[in-house]
Amino acid sequence: MTTPPRRTERAAAAAAVVTVVLWASAFVSIRSAGSAYSPGALALGRLASGALALGVISLVRREGVPPRSAWRGIAISGVLWFGFYMVVLNWGEQQVDAGTAALVVNIGPILIALLGSRLLGDAMPPRLLAGMAVSFAGAVTVGLSMSGDGGSSVLGVVLCLLAAVAYAGGVVSQKPALARASALQVTTFGCLVGAVMCLPFAGQLVGQAGDAPLSATLNMVYLGVFPTALAFTTWAYALARTTASKMGATTYAVPALVVLMSWLALGEVPGLLTLGGGVLCLAGVAVSRSRPGAKARARAKRAAATDEPQPEQVP
Template identity: 40%
Template sequence: MRTNRAWAALAATIVLWAVAFPAIRVGLAGYGPAALALLRLMIASASLALAAPMLGLRRPARRDLPLIALAGLTGMAGYQFLLTWGEVHVPAGTASLIIVTNPVYSAVIAMLFIGERMTARQVVGAGAALVGTIAIATARAGVEIDRSAWVILAAAVAFGSYHVTIKPLLSRYSGLEVTAYATWTGTLLLLPGLPALVQAIPHATARATLAAACLGVAPSALGFVAWGYAVARLPVTTATGALYLVPPIAVVTGWLWLGENPRAIELLGGVLAIASVAFANSRRRPEPDPQRKATELASPANSSSDKVH
């Protein structure tokens, strides 16, 4: 029963995070990027604050506040603002295809700043993912679209930085606690956009405001709660591998909801990007030891009479 619930939580996470990309486009019809990113995080912060007593969130230690601030800057304020800004001109599905490359940038940043070694697979995967991103960025004519695609790439790098930043925090706090701390911090960092938000609210359509509210409650709050539940009960490789389903669902949702039609080169670039991330995160099987294999085959336990056919 618990496993079934974990699978349900994982499926909910994938759908909620995929729908976020077209929902941002809907919200941008009534709000500017800074205002929409702030409104989304404000709603997410309020939702997490209300749920904090039920979820058993603890108060963070003072020594961890600098890392929490950096996590809020990279994974919440920076990522949300850059992604929202980029989607002004980039279709939702296309944006999701770029964002999915963030794990390879995590590997590069970890190598540069905390001394983690990159495997040959990660180096090849990072290069191929960048090629896929370039194909996506140059698929459509127009300088604004090209620039916006690079802004979304910056969002992917920011999110990759977030994964590296929270690594030491996850040894002392739960994933849900780290998410809550980063969300609250990111909201504070985006408060300079409050005047723009106040001006936009009276003129925004109900559809845009509803999209912003859904972004805050569903992908940002419920999505991370469901993700934490799933990761705690399923193999990490299974859970993270399932995230490759987010871009295809986002592309289909953008087509059904907004009438967006990704171009063939964008889809090819996206497939290359997803395949590159999967390749970079895969592990090469160790070569079998011939001597050990011969010993095992020669042992009585492996005789044909003992095997079940």
């Protein structure tokens, strides 16, 4: 039985909400785990926990192995997004303050839109472009308002820039694979590829796990099970049902949610500039995902009707 388009659209939107909320929560957990684990060890522990959770779910659901035609996209996204991105982002956030990291990494959605348009043929409607512009302005505002607490370095900025490029490349590579395999298959095997890529850090992970406080280890496991296993699956589910450009724009809600969660969980009261930037981020996402109004749809229908060939008049 075919699912009504409206219901599918609502399910994809709900999946996107789950993704951005869990990805925002990851920043709070990384702050705890990152103090006890090095960037590579944290990435491997997170991916190993995620791969284990995804593997169990896949076995229960009998998902099986993805078809051969999906493996190219799975492998590229696994190397770029699950592996390389997580290591360089962890490393970059140790070199620069949180505001600078957030500002540089938020170039990612813009790169996704450009690559999606060039490689996937994604449409670039005015609402999407306007929403991304508003959200990026909000991300810049949040970044500038948070900068200066932890210092910055050229290496850290370069690492965050590499993370943004890897994020964009991973998303655009993942999109074609989702046309040939399920969201759970793409996420499970992408996570496995990333974990294998991070195996050289296994010695660091084992050594640091013995000295790390329990809270840091639990946060690492949380990162693997929820922001990785669950959130990447809901992301893939939503990405399979919309464009890469629109999904990239949706992630601009993450900085606003990070500000709110840091306020509630860590007692970090944001300033007015930070709050204003967060509101801009959310407003831009709302614009980018909004549908044209009734008048705009009517104009589009009239324009299409005028393009249709008119029947010849019989004298």
